[in-house]
Amino acid sequence: MSCPICGSDTVIKFRPFCSKRCADIDLAKWLNGSYAVPSQREEDLDADGSQDEPEQQRPH
Incomplete structure (x- = not known):
C-alpha cells in the first residue's frame, strides 16, 4: 500500500x-x-450564496 499524500510505502x-x-x-x-x-x-443549496435576492447595499 502506498501513502495517499506522497506515494511512499x-x-x-x-x-x-x-x-x-x-x-x-x-x-x-x-x-x-x-x-x-x-x-x-435543498436547504444547503440555498445557503451557498446563489440566491436570487439582490444584495443589500450599504451607504458609502
Whole structure:
C-alpha cells in the first residue's frame, strides 16, 4: 500500500500514511475544507450564496 499524500510505502504506525507529516497534511486538508462531500439537500443549496435576492447595499 502506498501513502495517499506522497506515494511512499506506508508505515504501520501511521497507516495509511508513511509518516506523521503526511498524516498531518491529510488532517489539515479535512479541517480547512479541501476535502468536502457535495450536498444535495435543498436547504444547503440555498445557503451557498446563489440566491436570487439582490444584495443589500450599504451607504458609502
